[in-house]
Amino acid sequence: xxxxxxxxxxxxxxxxxxxxxxxxxxxxxxxxxxxxxxxxxxxxxxxxxxxxxxxxxxxxxxxxxxxxxxxxxxxxxxxxxxxxxxxxxxxxxxxxxxxxxxxxxxxxxxxxxxxxxxxxxxxxxxxxxxxxxxxxxxxxxxxxxxxxxxxxxxxxxxxxxxxxxxxxxxxxxxxxxxxxxxxxxxxxxxxxxxxxxxxxxxxxxxxxxxxxxxxxxxxxxxxxxxxxxxxxxxxxxxxxxxxxxxxxxxxxxxxxxxxxxxxxxxxxxxxxxxxxxxxxxxxxxxxxxxxxxxxxxxxxxxxxxxxxxxxxxxxxxxxxxxxxxxxxxxxxxxxxxxxxxxxxxxxxxxxxxx
Ligand SMILES: NC(=O)c1ccc[n+]([C@@H]2O[C@H](COP(=O)([O-])OP(=O)(O)OC[C@H]3O[C@@H](n4cnc5c(N)ncnc54)[C@H](O)[C@@H]3O)[C@@H](O)[C@H]2O)c1
Numbered sequence: 001x002x003x004x005x006x007x008x009x010x011x012x013x014x015x016x017x018x019x020x021x022x023x024x025x026x027x028x029x030x031x032x033x034x035x036x037x038x039x040x041x042x043x044x045x046x047x048x049x050x051x052x053x054x055x056x057x058x059x060x061x062x063x064x065x066x067x068x069x070x071x072x073x074x075x076x077x078x079x080x081x082x083x084x085x086x087x088x089x090x091x092x093x094x095x096x097x098x099x100x101x102x103x104x105x106x107x108x109x110x111x112x113x114x115x116x117x118x119x120x121x122x123x124x125x126x127x128x129x130x131x132x133x134x135x136x137x138x139x140x141x142x143x144x145x146x147x148x149x150x151x152x153x154x155x156x157x158x159x160x161x162x163x164x165x166x167x168x169x170x171x172x173x174x175x176x177x178x179x180x181x182x183x184x185x186x187x188x189x190x191x192x193x194x195x196x197x198x199x200x201x202x203x204x205x206x207x208x209x210x211x212x213x214x215x216x217x218x219x220x221x222x223x224x225x226x227x228x229x230x231x232x233x234x235x236x237x238x239x240x241x242x243x244x245x246x247x248x249x250x251x252x253x254x255x256x257x258x259x260x261x262x263x264x265x266x267x268x269x270x271x272x273x274x275x276x277x278x279x280x281x282x283x284x285x286x287x288x289x290x291x292x293x294x295x296x297x298x299x300x301x302x303x304x305x306x307x308x309x310x311x312x313x314x315x316x317x318x319x320x321x322x323x324x325x326x327x328x329x330x331x332x333x334x335x336x337x338x339x340x341x342x343x344x345x346x347x348x349x350x351x352x353x354x
Contacts, residue, residue, distance in 0.1 A: 010072035011035035011044035076174035079105035122321025125296030131265035144250025152186035155242035158235035170211030177213035183233035208236035
């Protein structure tokens with residue numbers, strides 16, 4: 001069957017992951033790349049082995065045959081770019097996380113894709129980390145019995161230089177705080193394991209960097225199942241990254257996945273399991289290679305291709321991507337109002353906007 005042609009909009013840091021992933025997928029072909037920053041576009045094209053690059057996505061999409069457009073621009077610009085591209089060119093789109101900052105923007109993106117019969121996929125590649133997929137299997141199989149507690153921790157080091165490298169970083173309009181950016185993967189994982197959240201209480205602070213947004217957030221979440229969830233997220237760890245982890249505790253077992261990027265199975269304890277079985281899981285699902293973005297981009301894009309070719313439901317489509325964005329907005333709303341916020345909800349005072 002024909003390879004699916006991909007085009008990248010945005011040739012910044014994350015584009016490297018997309019170029020590498022696409023090189024490793026038989027059914028995919030990277031056809032074109034563009035960035036308004038010519039130097040970045042050229043560098044990305046060279047890395048991808050492409051002879052040409054573009055500095056406008058309109059020029060690129062008018063001139064090239066593509067099936068899927070991957071939007072890798074600053075987070076707050078995803079809605080504008082996605083909506084414009086779907087309206088004008090009716091292409092399937094992959095949107096990097098977070099899909100948007102404002103919930104109303106996420107809704108508009110979902111609507112425009114539906115109206116134009118194209119599919120949208122939101123990148124949550126950590127769902128494909130080896131230990132994370134093993135954990136999800138255990139949750140689906142009911143191995144934990146009743147799950148009562150889930151915790152995610154993001155303790156990363158992002159210094160002033162990191163925030164100063166691009167103007168969009170650390171702003172409410174284009175980046176959002178530590179929850180919208182760095183911890184959005186972990187919040188997605190917590191929700192994926194624990195189900196629908198019903199309320200949240202939170203606090204946020206800016207401790208270590210001169211930025212508009214927070215660099216630290218804590219939240220307590222209540223889930224429909226009765227379980228409690230805890231989010232601890234910071235970019236203010238010093239001097240280096242400490243962890244990106246998830247722990248799930250149930251009446252019959254406990255699992256902890258740690259490492260820098262939820263990439264290392266640290267604890268796998270279930271009542272009645274043999275030492276042999278425990279060691280087998282700890283060894284087999286021990287560690288994804290140590291990279292802060294994880295190694296899921298290949299598996300994630302393979303899922304996108306499978307969904308398009310075989311008309312399957314995506315692991316993370318627009319509605320699925322919207323779930324964690326709603327929770328993140330509720331956390332910001334609680335931090336702003338000092339009150340417990342119930343979900344589902346429409347943001348009124350979320351710092352990400354209404
Ligand atoms: N999945 C992950 O783990 C992961 C990791 C890092 C970043 N991201 C996400 O990827 C997105 C980009 O992050 P980044 O670190 O690569 O940022 P970046 O600033 O390095 O790159 C963004 C690029 O978009 C370009 N751009 C802006 N407007 C454009 C336009 N109209 N047309 C074409 N290009 C345009 C900029 O010039 C810039 O080069 C963010 O939403 C971020 O949250 C996801």
